[in-house]
Amino acid sequence: MNIFVINSGSSSLKYQLFRLPAEQPLCSGLVERIGLAEPRITHKVFAGGEEQVIRQSPTQLPDHRAGLQAVLQLLTDATLGVIANPADIEVVGHRVVHGGETFAATTVINPAVKAEIKRLFSLAPLHNPANYLGIEVAEQVFPQAKQVAVFDTAFHQTLPEQAYRYALPEALYRQHGIRVYGFHGTSHKYVAAQAAAYLGNPDARLVTIHLGNGCSMAAVRGGRSLDTTMGFGPLAGLVMGTRSGDLDPSILFHLIEHLGYSPPEASNLLNKQSGMLGLTGYSDMRDIGRALDEGDERARLAYELYAYRIKKYIGAYAAVLGGLDALVFTAGVGENDPLTRRLACQGVEFLGVRLDEEQNQLRNGQLREINAADAAVKVLVVPTNEELEIAQQCYQLLADSY
Template sequence: MPQTVLVINSGSSSLKYQLIDPDSGHSLAQGLVERIGEDIGHIHHRYSVHDVDINEPLPDHATAMKLVLDLFEEVGPPLAEANIVAVGHRIVQGGRYFNGPALVDDRVERLIDELSSLAPLHNPSALVGIKVAQDLLPEIPQVAVFDTAFFQDLPAESALYALDRDVAERYSIRRYGAHGTSHRYVSHRVSEILGGRDLKQIVLHLGNGASASAIIGDRAVDTSMGMTPLEGLVMGTRTGDIDPAVVLYLQRVAGMSVDEVDELLNRRSGMKGLTGDNDMRQVRDIARSGDHSARKRAREALDVYVNRIVKYIGAYTAEMGGLDVITFTAGIGENDIDLRREVCARLEPLGILIDEEANNQRPRHAVTISRKGSVARVMVVPTNEELAIATQAMTVV
């Protein structure tokens, strides 16, 4: 049986997992655990022709992990027979410590915990996933794969904030980025497909969380997320770029606490704040069929979303001194036909020309959606963070 990697992606209230053959890229089994910590949680496990759904209380990530491993034994494939050589864990924040995957030991666990202040919704739950996997699979090496690693070597002009240096260095304040595993995977796939080694690429990872990156060859030169995932593009529930004085204003004038402002910017803003819904599909439906007021708000929100993307594309094109490829990826980027058309329509003055027929699909494989004569190629490339994590884990073990 081929070697496999069990990939675990622990979110703040969710847990995604896949059992992957990193050589072929084939997923032997996969699943999703949702609503951890709520009254009733949900687990979906898929193996071969078997799809299993379970609804029951999941008070914490440890309980969820235990049930997931039980499902492998009950539904398949049994992990003892799966020839697992590593468990790969997605870690959102690696700070300035990690520029690649790391074999988990006491030091790595301590640093992940230390960096929780920069990713309070993600690093703690990922650490729980590591500890539970260690307890239940004690003989299998655990590997941490960091979202920030791809952006570890950003040039200083992109990484530094214009903040007092002593304060910035004392508190490790700089731009770390996020979604790096996806940006690395997608940009590498584009280079493989086009056969170019020094391509100037812009990758748009558009999901509930959204980020853009500027990449020359295999090196990231800029990215939209900053010290935390709050900076940059408009997202499902996050503001993206905002005047920092808004925070001070809300505290001084509205009397909001630090925690209340944090909740507002991270969980009650973005598309949800503008429309009442953070699901782009629902926002599209409202823009087409809601009452007049709701339609107007939804259309305005979509325009804000598109405008922010276009601004980053323009800035990154100038920053790189040109542009060869724009790539859409992740849930919205891969599936929202209208969004891709609207973004590219704004770029026509720059010579970006979209092929409407090619764009009118939700591809399972990489496709080009620009037409002949476009000054830069436009592509849709499905991301595969789990495969990227498995591949990186294998370089360690």
């Protein structure tokens, strides 16, 4: 089954094409700066164990439809193409960030599903409109394909009520849906399944730690999410690249009432000017790591604060799970930053966590253990693959009908 996975952003389009059940993509790519000056396309084709990269700089890509049409030309290219025509795409899988309480599973898209995604725009104003646009464009470019939505929030729909409810008047939940939804669910689901399979324990008690520009953690047992750090929106929990993570809500009132911030300005501050950027002037951990090597005290504090928040949630989630079988680090920082992993694991040795520092320093792009050989708790680095997870969920949903 040819499954084309799309992650549509406001000015970008990320994609991979899989021929399931094979897990290796036929091609992948990224269209950037759609509707802006100097758009770029990076397209990779995987054939015979080799990777060929095509880079294009179109004079203009006025909208997402133009971007997807440019991708289609690459997919069907006479020399490097991987399909003959658009009809070869049987399924288009879409990442949709917010599914509210409506969508707890992968769903075939129809007019009612689209209407519900649209209704949820206010809960994910930066993401759901772009995801919706990707659906509409794909329906035009691949009209014969089944369109399928995979929701980032769906994995966390298994949270118990005491974990997803806030201590607010009940009407705010019943009438307005104010509750914990959680995000990065596709990544947490994928790495939790990989870790449980590696451990040979389907009931494994796992803390999955997704550290990229956005960061979140989840308490997972038996493949079910029991708690997660992000909440009603993606601002809560860990310190992130530009987001503050957890803070005292009274800070917001102080900003607005005493420092003259408008609500939009306060939102911009907490979402786009805080986190590691606010602490150091950099949002990328590689830049912060270089600053740390140069003796920058702000970088030192930022690393310690970042890891301290992770450590607090490790302890909290070990309590939620009633014990711990493995910590699972994933995503760009989680997979590639040994210092973050070391700092996050220091001080939780009482839980059975002990790193092998030599293993922690290695990078091989594969699932691997970085714990000491005799440690009671495994510490795993598991590369995430959200696009493959989306493709596999589409395949599982539709395989019986093909």
